[in-house]
Amino acid sequence: MPKMKSKSSVTKRFRTTKSGKLKSARPQRGHMRANKNSAFRRKKRTSLVTTGAWAKLLVRMMGSK
Numbered sequence: 001m002p003k004m005k006s007k008s009s010v011t012k013r014f015r016t017t018k019s020g021k022l023k024s025a026r027p028q029r030g031h032m033r034a035n036k037n038s039a040f041r042r043k044k045r046t047s048l049v050t051t052g053a054w055a056k057l058l059v060r061m062m063g064s065k
Helices: 008-013 038-045 053-061
Strands: 014-016 022-024 048-050
Touching: 008 014, 022 053, 048 053
Parallel strands: none
Antiparallel strands: 014 022, 022 048
């Protein structure tokens, strides 16, 4: 059976931590943030950690086991 191709969009957006969780940047960080309040902008600076069933699905999309 041939190897499963990895989804390149997922591999670009996520990276795996040592414990197996997936880490990514938060959305809404690009432009037009001048009119947002400072609490919103501060929360968007932190990285997003994905766990659970959704993380398992994304790991499979990345081409790992």
